[in-house]
Amino acid sequence: MTTLVWIVLPYLCLAVFVAGHVWRWRHDQFGWTTRTSQLLENRLLRLGSPLFHLGAFGVIGGHAMGLLVPASVTAKIGVSEHVYHLTAVWGGTVTGAMLVAGLTLLIARRLVNGRVRHATTTMDKVLYAALAAMVALGMTATVGTNLLGAGYDYRETIAVWFRGIFWFQPDPALMSGAPLVYQLHAIGGFLLLALWPFTRLVHVWSAPLAYLWRPYVVYRARRGVPPTPPPTPAAVRDAAVRLGR
Amino acid sequence: MRIRAQVAMVMNLDKCIGCHTCSVTCKQTWTNREGTEYVWFNNVETKPGIGYPKHYEDQDRWHGGWQLDGKGRLRLRSGGRLKRLGRLFANPDLPSIDDYYEPATFDKDILVNAPAGLKDTPVKRPRSALTGEPMAVTWGANWEDGLGGAHEHAGGDPNIARMPGEAAAKVKFEFEKTFMFHLPRICEHCLNPACVSACPSGAMYKREEDGIVLVDQDRCRGWRMCVSACPYKKVYVNHATGKAEKCTFCFPRIEAGQPTICSETCVGRLRYLGIVLYDEDAVLAAASVADEHDLLDAQRAVFLDPADPAVRQAAREAGMPEEWLDAAQRSPVWRLISEYRVALPLHPEYRTLPMVWYIPPLSPVLDAVGAAGRDDTDADDVFHTIRELRIPVEYLAELFTAGDVDAVAGVLMKLAAMRSYMRARTLDGTVATDLLAGIGMTAEQVEAMYRLLAVAKYDERYVIPAAHTKDAAALEAQAAAHPDCSLDCEGGPGMTTEATVQSFHLVDGDEVRPGRPGVFSRRADGRRGLTINPLRGRS
Numbered sequence: 001m002t003t004l005v006w007i008v009l010p011y012l013c014l015a016v017f018v019a020g021h022v023w024r025w026r027h028d029q030f031g032w033t034t035r036t037s038q039l040l041e042n043r044l045l046r047l048g049s050p051l052f053h054l055g056a057f058g059v060i061g062g063h064a065m066g067l068l069v070p071a072s073v074t075a076k077i078g079v080s081e082h083v084y085h086l087t088a089v090w091g092g093t094v095t096g097a098m099l100v101a102g103l104t105l106l107i108a109r110r111l112v113n114g115r116v117r118h119a120t121t122t123m124d125k126v127l128y129a130a131l132a133a134m135v136a137l138g139m140t141a142t143v144g145t146n147l148l149g150a151g152y153d154y155r156e157t158i159a160v161w162f163r164g165i166f167w168f169q170p171d172p173a174l175m176s177g178a179p180l181v182y183q184l185h186a187i188g189g190f191l192l193l194a195l196w197p198f199t200r201l202v203h204v205w206s207a208p209l210a211y212l213w214r215p216y217v218v219y220r221a222r223r224g225v226p227p228t229p230p231p232t233p234a235a236v237r238d239a240a241v242r243l244g245r
Numbered sequence: 246m247r248i249r250a251q252v253a254m255v256m257n258l259d260k261c262i263g264c265h266t267c268s269v270t271c272k273q274t275w276t277n278r279e280g281t282e283y284v285w286f287n288n289v290e291t292k293p294g295i296g297y298p299k300h301y302e303d304q305d306r307w308h309g310g311w312q313l314d315g316k317g318r319l320r321l322r323s324g325g326r327l328k329r330l331g332r333l334f335a336n337p338d339l340p341s342i343d344d345y346y347e348p349a350t351f352d353k354d355i356l357v358n359a360p361a362g363l364k365d366t367p368v369k370r371p372r373s374a375l376t377g378e379p380m381a382v383t384w385g386a387n388w389e390d391g392l393g394g395a396h397e398h399a400g401g402d403p404n405i406a407r408m409p410g411e412a413a414a415k416v417k418f419e420f421e422k423t424f425m426f427h428l429p430r431i432c433e434h435c436l437n438p439a440c441v442s443a444c445p446s447g448a449m450y451k452r453e454e455d456g457i458v459l460v461d462q463d464r465c466r467g468w469r470m471c472v473s474a475c476p477y478k479k480v481y482v483n484h485a486t487g488k489a490e491k492c493t494f495c496f497p498r499i500e501a502g503q504p505t506i507c508s509e510t511c512v513g514r515l516r517y518l519g520i521v522l523y524d525e526d527a528v529l530a531a532a533s534v535a536d537e538h539d540l541l542d543a544q545r546a547v548f549l550d551p552a553d554p555a556v557r558q559a560a561r562e563a564g565m566p567e568e569w570l571d572a573a574q575r576s577p578v579w580r581l582i583s584e585y586r587v588a589l590p591l592h593p594e595y596r597t598l599p600m601v602w603y604i605p606p607l608s609p610v611l612d613a614v615g616a617a618g619r620d621d622t623d624a625d626d627v628f629h630t631i632r633e634l635r636i637p638v639e640y641l642a643e644l645f646t647a648g649d650v651d652a653v654a655g656v657l658m659k660l661a662a663m664r665s666y667m668r669a670r671t672l673d674g675t676v677a678t679d680l681l682a683g684i685g686m687t688a689e690q691v692e693a694m695y696r697l698l699a700v701a702k703y704d705e706r707y708v709i710p711a712a713h714t715k716d717a718a719a720l721e722a723q724a725a726a727h728p729d730c731s732l733d734c735e736g737g738p739g740m741t742t743e744a745t746v747q748s749f750h751l752v753d754g755d756e757v758r759p760g761r762p763g764v765f766s767r768r769a770d771g772r773r774g775l776t777i778n779p780l781r782g783r784s
Contacts, residue, residue, distance in 0.1 A: 034467040
C-alpha cells in the first residue's frame with residue numbers, strides 16, 4: 001500500500017503530467033488559453049484574480065523553497081532553523097491567505113454571476129474543486145499544524161521523499177510517518193499535476209515573457225498556396241460554349 | 246527603404262444610407278457563431294453618437310492607441326511592456342460585455358408550440374444569449390441608428406467633448422437643428438497597429454504581402470491586451486473560446502482577387518478597395534510626428550507613388566509581382582488618398598496609421614447651407630458657409646483630422662467644387678475654371694474624380710490583384726512532378742479551392758461540423774483536438 005501511494009502514484013501522475021502536456025500542445029493549440037471571462041464579469045475579477053495569482057506565485061515559491069532546498073543547504077548559508085521556520089510559516093500564511101481570498105472571490109463570481117456560471121465548463125468545476133481542496137489542506141497544514149499547533153518538520157521527511165522521486169529513489173517510509181493532512185496534501189498535489197494538462201492551467205506555460213524583447217509590430221508571411229478564385233459565371237458559360245453544350 | 250503593399254479601403258460617407266447591409270453580410274459570413282453574438286467586425290454608427298462599444302473613442306478611459314511620451318518617443322497609451330505584463334491578471338482597460346451590449350435571442354418555440362385555446366396571442370420574449378434568462382433589450386450595436394436616443398446620449402460623444410467649448414455648446418440635439426451621418430467601421434488594418442504591438446503572446450501579426458492584420462487562433466492565449474490597445478475597439482473576445490477575433494479583411498476573398506463581403510454587398514457602392522505601396526521604414530517616424538495636425542500629411546508621405554519608376558524598380562527588386570505593381574497604379578484608394586486628396590483617415594491622432602480612409606460627408610454641410618438661407622447649388626455660397634460653419638465641420642475635423650478644421654474644410658470644398666463644376670458642365674457645357682483654381686485641380690482630375698465617386702463600375706472600385714505565392718519556382722516544380730494535371734496534385738492549386746471552402750465552413754468530408762465539436766473531433770487539417778476545453782458544453 002505504501003509503495004502504491006508513495007511510489008507508483010507519484011510516477012503515474014508525473015507521467016500523465018508530461019505526456020498530457022505533450023499531447024495537448026501538439027493537438028490542441030486552439031484550446032490552449034486562459035479562457036478569460038473578464039469580458040463577462042469584471043468587478044470581482046479585478047480584485048480576485050490578482051490576489052489569486054500573486055498568492056499562487058508566493059505559494060509556489062514557498063513550496064520550491066521548502067521541498068527542493070535541503071535543510072543542510074539553508075543551514076550552510078547561515079539561515080537558522082528558527083529564522084527558516086518563521087519565514088516559512090508567516091510567508092506561507094500570508095501568501096496562502098491571498099490565495100484563499102482570491103480563490104474564494106473567483107469561485108464566488110462563478111457562482112453568483114449568471115454569465116460566468118454559464119461559461120463555466122465541467123473541467124473548470126473539477127479544477128476549482130481540486131484547487132479548493134488543495135488550498136484547504138495546505139492551509140490546514142501551515143496554519144493548523146505549524147502556526148497554531150505543535151509544528152511538523154516536513155523538511156526531514158516529505159522534502160527528502162519528494163527529492164528522492166527525481167533521483168528515482170523515493171523512500172516511502174518517510175511519508176508513512178507524516179501527519180494525515182500532509183499525506184493528503186502530497187497525494188492531492190500529484191493528482192493536481194496529473195489534472196493540470198487537461199485544464200486551463202496550461203496557460204501557465206505560456207506566460208508571455210518573450211514579449212519583453214520582441215519588436216512591437218509582428219510581420220508574418222502568408223503560408224501555403226493562395227486559393228484560386230472560383231470561376232465567374234461568364235467563364236462557366238464560355239467553357240460550356242466551348243465544349244459545345 | 247522597405248517597400249510593402251497594403252490592401253486598403255476608402256469609404257465615401259456621402260453615399261452611406263445606413264442600411265447595415267455590410268454589417269449583416271459580414272455577420273453572416275464571420276460572426277454568426279456562439280461566442281461572437283455581440284461581435285460586429287463591420288458596424289455602422291450614426292454620428293454624432295457614442296458608438297459601439299459605448300464611448301470607444303474616449304481614450305482617456307480606454308487607453309487605446311499610441312501617444313508620445315515626455316521625450317517625444319512613441320509608446321502605447323496603456324503603458325510599457327512590463328506594465329502590460331503586470332496587468333495580465335486583470336486588464337483595467339478592458340470593456341465589459343455591457344459596454345457592447347448583452348446579446349439576445351428569442352424563444353420562438355412558443356409561437357409554434359403554444360397550446361390551443363389560449364386567450365392571448367403567444368409572444369416570443371427576448372432571452373440573454375449569455376445566460377438564457379429573460380432580459381430586456383436596452384442597447385445594441387446600432388441602437389443610435391438615425392440619431393435614436395441622441396437627445397439623451399449623443400452629448401456623451403467623445404468627439405464633441407474634444408471640440409472647442411463654444412463649438413461644442415452649439416451642437417444641440419434639438420430636432421430641427423441637428424445633423425447626422427452614418428459611419429461604417431471595420432478594422433483599420435493599421436500600418437502601426439497598437440493591437441499587434443500589445444499582444445503579449447505574439448499571436449497577432451500583420452501579413453507581409455498585403456498588410457492584413459490577423460489573429461493566429463492557435464497562438465492566442467487570451468491575454469486580451471489587443472482589445473484594450475485597439476483605439477477603434479475592433480478586436481473582440483470570443484467569450485466561448487476565450488480568444489481574440491477581429492475583422493479579417495475577408496482575406497480568403499482578397500487572396501482570390503475578390504472584394505471583401507462588406508464591399509461586395511454595399512448597396513450604396515461607397516467602398517473602394519485597392520493596393521497602396523508604402524515604406525515600412527518610414528512608419529515609425531510618421532507615427533511619431535509631434536504636432537497632431539501634421540499626422541495626416543505624415544501618413545500620406547509614407548505612401549509611395551506607384552507611377553514613380555524608382556518606386557516600381559525598388560518594388561520589383563523586393564520581389565513584388567508585376568501584377569501587383571499594375572494594380573497599385575490603378576488603385577482607386579491611392580487616387581482618392583494621394584492624388585485627389587479627398588480621403589481622410591479616421592482618428593489619425595491615435596497614431597496607428599489606419600488604412601481604412603473616409604471621404605467626409607458633404608450632405609450635413611449642404612443641409613446647413615440650406616438652413617442658413619443660402620443657395621446650396623452656388624459654390625461661392627457653399628464655400629462661404631463651409632468657412633463660417635463651425636458645425637459640423639469642427640465635428641468632422643475631430644473625427645478625421647485630429648481637429649484640424651482647415652484640412653477637413655479643404656476636402657469639403659473640393660467635393661462642393663466638383664459638384665458645381667459638373668453641374669455647370671452638364672447643364673450648359675461651361676468649364677468653371679475659377680472653381681478649379683480654388684481647389685488646385687485640373688479639369689481632367691475633377692472629371693476623373695467625379696467618375697470615380699459617382700459612376701465607377703465594379704472593377705474600377707475594386708482593384709485587387711490575386712495573391713501570389715512567393716516561390717513560383719516551387720509551383721512549377723510541383724507542376725512538373727505531375728505531368729497529367731498540374732492542378733490536381735496534393736495541395737496543388739486545383740485542390741485548394743475545395744480545401745479553403747472546407748476549412749472555412751468547418752466541413753470534414755461528408756460531416757458538417759458547426760461550432761461545437763464532439764469529445765474528440767478532427768480538424769480541417771486532419772489533427773485530432775481536445776474538446777474538453779475549447780467550447781463550453783451547454784446542456
